[in-house]
Amino acid sequence: MFRNFPSVSALATVALMAACGTAFADQPYPWQIDLQPAASAVAEQVREFNYLISVIIVAISVFVLVLMAYIAWRFNAKRNPVPSKRAHNTVLEVLWTALPVLILVVIAVPSLKLLYVMDRNPAAEMTIKAVGHQWYWSYEYPDHDDFTFDSIMVPDDQLQPGQPRLLAVDNEVVLPIETDVRILVTSDDVIHSWAVPSFGIKTDAVPGRVNETWVRIRREGTYYGQCSELCGVNHGYMPIAVRAVSRQAFDEWTAAAKEKFARADGGGTRVAGRTATTTAR
Amino acid sequence: MYIVLSIVSALIGGGMSWIIRLELAEPGIQFIQDPQLYNVMVTAHGLIMVFFVVMPGLIGGFGNWFVPLMIGAPDMAFPRMNNISFWLLAAALCLLVTAGLTGTGPGTGWTFYPPLSNSTFHSGPAVDFGILSLHLAGASSILGAINFITTILNMRAPGMTMHRMPLFVWSMLVTAFLLLLAVPVLAGALTMLLTDRNFGTTFFAPEGGGDPVLWQHLFWFFGHPEVYIMIIPAFGIISQVVSTFSKKPVFGYLGMAYAMVAIGFIGFVVWAHHMYTVGLDVNTRAYFVLATMIIAVPTGIKIFSWLATMWGGSIEFKTPMLFATGFIALFVVGGVTGVVLANAGLDVQLQDTYYVIAHFHYVLSVAAVFALTTGFYYWIGKMSGRQYPETLGKIHFWLTFVGVNVLFFPQHFLGVAGMPRRIPDYPDAFAGWNMISSIGALITALGTLLFLFIVWRTMAAGKAAEPNPWGVGATTLEWSVPSPAPFHTHEELPRVSAQPAE
Numbered sequence: 001m002f003r004n005f006p007s008v009s010a011l012a013t014v015a016l017m018a019a020c021g022t023a024f025a026d027q028p029y030p031w032q033i034d035l036q037p038a039a040s041a042v043a044e045q046v047r048e049f050n051y052l053i054s055v056i057i058v059a060i061s062v063f064v065l066v067l068m069a070y071i072a073w074r075f076n077a078k079r080n081p082v083p084s085k086r087a088h089n090t091v092l093e094v095l096w097t098a099l100p101v102l103i104l105v106v107i108a109v110p111s112l113k114l115l116y117v118m119d120r121n122p123a124a125e126m127t128i129k130a131v132g133h134q135w136y137w138s139y140e141y142p143d144h145d146d147f148t149f150d151s152i153m154v155p156d157d158q159l160q161p162g163q164p165r166l167l168a169v170d171n172e173v174v175l176p177i178e179t180d181v182r183i184l185v186t187s188d189d190v191i192h193s194w195a196v197p198s199f200g201i202k203t204d205a206v207p208g209r210v211n212e213t214w215v216r217i218r219r220e221g222t223y224y225g226q227c228s229e230l231c232g233v234n235h236g237y238m239p240i241a242v243r244a245v246s247r248q249a250f251d252e253w254t255a256a257a258k259e260k261f262a263r264a265d266g267g268g269t270r271v272a273g274r275t276a277t278t279t280a281r
Numbered sequence: 282m283y284i285v286l287s288i289v290s291a292l293i294g295g296g297m298s299w300i301i302r303l304e305l306a307e308p309g310i311q312f313i314q315d316p317q318l319y320n321v322m323v324t325a326h327g328l329i330m331v332f333f334v335v336m337p338g339l340i341g342g343f344g345n346w347f348v349p350l351m352i353g354a355p356d357m358a359f360p361r362m363n364n365i366s367f368w369l370l371a372a373a374l375c376l377l378v379t380a381g382l383t384g385t386g387p388g389t390g391w392t393f394y395p396p397l398s399n400s401t402f403h404s405g406p407a408v409d410f411g412i413l414s415l416h417l418a419g420a421s422s423i424l425g426a427i428n429f430i431t432t433i434l435n436m437r438a439p440g441m442t443m444h445r446m447p448l449f450v451w452s453m454l455v456t457a458f459l460l461l462l463a464v465p466v467l468a469g470a471l472t473m474l475l476t477d478r479n480f481g482t483t484f485f486a487p488e489g490g491g492d493p494v495l496w497q498h499l500f501w502f503f504g505h506p507e508v509y510i511m512i513i514p515a516f517g518i519i520s521q522v523v524s525t526f527s528k529k530p531v532f533g534y535l536g537m538a539y540a541m542v543a544i545g546f547i548g549f550v551v552w553a554h555h556m557y558t559v560g561l562d563v564n565t566r567a568y569f570v571l572a573t574m575i576i577a578v579p580t581g582i583k584i585f586s587w588l589a590t591m592w593g594g595s596i597e598f599k600t601p602m603l604f605a606t607g608f609i610a611l612f613v614v615g616g617v618t619g620v621v622l623a624n625a626g627l628d629v630q631l632q633d634t635y636y637v638i639a640h641f642h643y644v645l646s647v648a649a650v651f652a653l654t655t656g657f658y659y660w661i662g663k664m665s666g667r668q669y670p671e672t673l674g675k676i677h678f679w680l681t682f683v684g685v686n687v688l689f690f691p692q693h694f695l696g697v698a699g700m701p702r703r704i705p706d707y708p709d710a711f712a713g714w715n716m717i718s719s720i721g722a723l724i725t726a727l728g729t730l731l732f733l734f735i736v737w738r739t740m741a742a743g744k745a746a747e748p749n750p751w752g753v754g755a756t757t758l759e760w761s762v763p764s765p766a767p768f769h770t771h772e773e774l775p776r777v778s779a780q781p782a783e
């Protein structure tokens with residue numbers, strides 16, 4: 001399996017790029033050591049903050065480890081047979097208390113700014129609701145006649161070329177780009193977590209609570225995430241897939257979706273989506 | 282006794298982690314066909330390592346043995362209570378194993394989050410066994426904690442003032458207070474979960490007016506101090522060893538002692554940084570960001586003080602010292618990633634990913650195991666009367682040190698890339714770093730086999746240990762008695778005039 005993975009994923013990446021006409025891979029890629037490319041302003045800020053803090057922590061770690069290596073070399077028993085007796089240095093002790101405080105302040109200011117920006121957006125233009133189930137997600141569009149559908153992982157043996165394994169679903173959530181979308185997240189059984197790394201979003205789906213987050217997607221594409229709270233046997237098999245399209249394409253899609261999918265309140269016709277609630281595996 | 286239990290549990294818990302790593306070596310399901318079995322493994326690995334390896338090893342094992350020796354007391358204050366405490370723990374381990382073998386087992390993670398852990402989603406007695414096991418382990422810890430506090434406060438030899446106590450004793454005192462305050466909260470939460478499961482209460486069930494998030498608050502109010510319960514004794518051991526092998530007193534003794542007190546104290550007010558994504562108010566999150574970051578300050582004091590202790594010393598890199606330096610290195614790497622995770626804005630990306638796994642294995646699991654190993658090599662002569670083989674010990678260090686870094690460092694990358702924890706199979710893009718991580722697990726496994734061989738060698742054919750094998754650097758009281766230490770040491774109270782730690 002390991003030997004043929006580069007070819008599989010290369011194929012997947014190429015196919016994905018072809019499919020959505022973008023140069024970004026909005027899913028994890030091999031040997032990745034960085035956050036996924038940002039698809040929203042919030043995710044962009046998360047990335048920038050990550051760079052800042054990464055530089056700081058690497059600098060601190062390297063400083064301490066090099067210092068340790070120097071001490072191990074310089075004060076080795078062979079090189080330094082007579083130990084000193086010094087056990088105090090007030091200046092030094094104050095210094096290594098005060099300096100970390102300063103560094104923490106440098107981190108804390110942008111950190112808190114980011115936290116408040118990403119929290120919620122009172123001026124959302126539309127709302128969708130993601131509901132976690134064992135083990136799939138369902139989505140509701142309350143602003144568009146409240147239609148609803150289930151989003152179930154495509155099993156390995158039914159993958160189409162270009163669909164990433166364990167990430168692709170039968171019905172993707174479709175959202176318009178350049179629109180402030182409010183996302184409500186809840187669950188009807190155990191705790192799940194709705195996560196899309198490219199949007200900088202991870203929000204727990206807690207039964208009995210409705211959590212709120214938001215996104216403004218910058219570019220078209222298909223974005224993938226995975227359930228991020230242990231929710232039972234098939235926790236690893238309930239991915240999240242969001243397809244971002246132009247506003248016009250979104251209107252066309254909602255018009256078709258109203259016909260195709262049932263309404264969340266049980267009214268209207270029951271077709272597709274709702275009846276296909278067989279588990280993914 | 283405690284140390285034997287700890288080693289046996291380590292083999293069970295470690296064996297599970299190797300199975301997990303083998304399963305994760307390549308994409309696709311390798312041999313654990315049932316994901317529930319995988320979840321049970323993950324749960325049991327976590328619980329065993331925390332409650333049955335690190336805690337009994339550091340606190341029960343080294344603490345019970347060396348606190349009385351170091352403060353010049355003949356034994357712990359309540360030897361019988363100590364005995365009960367041990368057998369409660371043994372019973373708890375049996376219960377936990379029973380839980381794993383009952384029905385489909387508890388596949389909830391060691392955090393037991395409801396509703397997944399309630400009777401709807403985990404029917405059958407497996408989770409109940411798990412809860413009872415933790416109850417017993419908790420009772421055992423509380424008894425142990427009372428014993429430590431009494432011993433340390435009342436049974437010090439004349440002249441052994443609080444500010445002259447070795448740092449290991451300080452660390453055990455702080456740990457005992459943390460246990461005493463945190464474990465009852467866990468016990469309460471577990472009892473509520475138990476009645477939710479069996480007697481129809483709805484503390485954590487929204488349909489009855491309860492709230493699953495309440496469980497998380499209670500669990501982490503215990504759970505965060507718990508991580509310091511595991512690491513503060515490690516601080517104590519490392520301080521002793523660094524000072525001994527540098528042949529210098531500990532630098533900034535008072536700062537070191539009160540840094541531990543500060544860490545213990547702040548540890549109680551930061552629990553919700555485990556819960557940034559559950560939907561807390563944004564101001565609440567901002568508070569927990571700041572409170573959490575403050576912990577970096579006393580932790581930094583400890584790191585720099587260890588380095589300053591070594592500075593100007595005449596350092597002999599015997600095996601315990603190697604493991605102690607390894608501990609500091611691992612702890613620094615794990616510490617800085619802790620500062621990263623403290624930031625709620627970024628933590629949203631990293632929460633419940635392998636980044637968290639890498640972070641806590643660095644600071645807590647591997648570092649704590651390094652401290653255990655340090656303590657083993659440092660004190661085995663005193664405990665068994667036989668010294669370990671030096672060259673093999675050094676090989677053991679290098680194998681383990683390389684192994685754990687290859688094992689856990691790539692997991693940072695997996696986490697940043699978004700790989701969720703607790704999944705038996707992953708998207709193909711994560712294959713590369715997972716493979717490397719599994720290779721690291723293999724190297725670490727070799728190190729562990731070597732360690733077992735070393736234990737056997739030491740017991741069967743180790744050289745007889747002198748009362749003090751470490752020379753002038755070893756100034757604490759345990760080195761003034763013969764090896765192995767007799768059953769009731771210090772029958773005549775030693776007088777302490779020089780400051781042992783400073």
Ligand SMILES: [Cu+2]
Nearest residue numbers: 192227231238
């Ligand atoms: Cu889930």
